[in-house]
Amino acid sequence: MPVSATMVGALLGLGTQMYSNALRKLPYMRHPWEHVLGMGLGVIFANQMVKWDVKAQEDLDKLLLKANQANERRYFDDDED
Numbered sequence: 806m807p808v809s810a811t812m813v814g815a816l817l818g819l820g821t822q823m824y825s826n827a828l829r830k831l832p833y834m835r836h837p838w839e840h841v842l843g844m845g846l847g848v849i850f851a852n853q854m855v856k857w858d859v860k861a862q863e864d865l866d867k868l869l870l871k872a873n874q875a876n877e878r879r880y881f882d883d884d885e886d
Contacts, residue, residue, distance in 0.1 A: 810851040818847025 822843035823833050834840065 807852065807855070810855045811848050814847035814849070814851025815844040816847070817851065818843035818845065821847070 819840055822840045826833050826835055
């Protein structure tokens with residue numbers, strides 16, 4: 806998974822920089838260091854998105870477990886009545 810996120814991020818950064826140059830009608834590979842910088846930022850962005858997705862899934866699982874336990878206490882633990 807990290808390799809695919811890294812590749813997607815690199816391609817996203819490269820594509821963004823090339824698209825920016827194309828919109829301004831400049832040569833695609835003008836200032837190659839900007840492409841490297843864009844690829845680096847894309848890699849960071851994609852990897853952070855993967856980490857955020859994992860964290861969000863864990864938080865959702867915890868909330869669903871708490872809600873399920875609360876519902877069971879509410880509806881099934883009425884033995885005292």
